[in-house]
Amino acid sequence: MLKFSIPQNIIVDYGGVSRLGTYAAELNMTNVLIIADPFLAEAPLAKQATASLDEAGIRHAMFTDVKPNPTAVCVDEAAKLFKSGECDSIIAIGGGSSLDVAKAVGVVVKYGGEIGDYEGMNTVPGPIVPFIAIPTTAGTGSEVTSFSVITDEARNYKLTVGSKLLLPAYAILDPGVLATVPARVAAACGTDAMVHAIESFTNTVDSTFSGMYSLEALRLIGKYLKRFYARRDDAEAARGMMVAATMAGIAFESTRLGLVHAMSHPISAFFHVAHGEANGLLLPSVLEFNALADKGQYELMHEALFPDVEYYEPEDFINEIRSLLESIGIPDSLEAAGVDRESFPAVVEQMTRDAMASGNIAVNPRAVTPKDVEAIYRAL
């Protein structure tokens, strides 16, 4: 059995933020709550967005108190602002966190209660309020994935709400917004997108449809990641990376991921390593571990990412990945990622248990034991 769907509109529009009013009017938005990353509050990008809404006669309020790993409290606060401002729709501008909050707010303002009430898969009763997402990084794919991850601080627990109903009606990809992204963020997010494509393409879930998106994402990443890292205002490279990240998101939306993501979440949780950097750090080791299960996908991924380099065996692909990651400054050991040697041994067993509890382990191409996970952590 195989299921695949993309129930939304994807618009690639350089400078599209300055035409936001037109898009909002198409969705009959009249009073919008903009949910954005904090640094956007005073940024030219937010001004462009609000100016365009003003021009279209669409009222707006703005909520920018979004932190990384957003909390249920943050969702409540944004929902309060939505209600007191009598808003009827949401526009999210930012990275994965702003989009996660926007999805959650879209549920609670329509159906009441707290976001924790909707934990799990397909618990959202119906369509959420009209919603536009404008990603400001090229990486998470959150604009095309049906998940919202919110931290419940009271329980010290990350709750996930999963439903196709959370998908924004419009995902507007404006590569112009990437021009001011720092190089390190560009590298981390681009690496995350690459790992999404690789894990989706190699895992055990049928990839007849998603594989097409994975390979095209990898082809674009091979062509543009280094160029984008070198200059984020390179319009062609920015466009390539933004489209690649969205394609990789479409791919893993229907397949889940694999061992890299299972193991990277504990690294980020315990040591605050950026998600994309933690993924890049793990990728070569996991590719080596998974190579035994290769059914020819390594060669196809190699052709997509490194079309000018001869391929004979999986090791060729892994070596090229290593040098790509090195060239964009991704750390190659836990120590290089800022993890201190003293505190690691005390938590490695907990990290292993957390990684094994991930739903991504079940679809990894090679069967995984806790011993395997701990050995990879220790080697790194």
Ligand SMILES: [Zn+2]
């Ligand atoms: Zn990821």
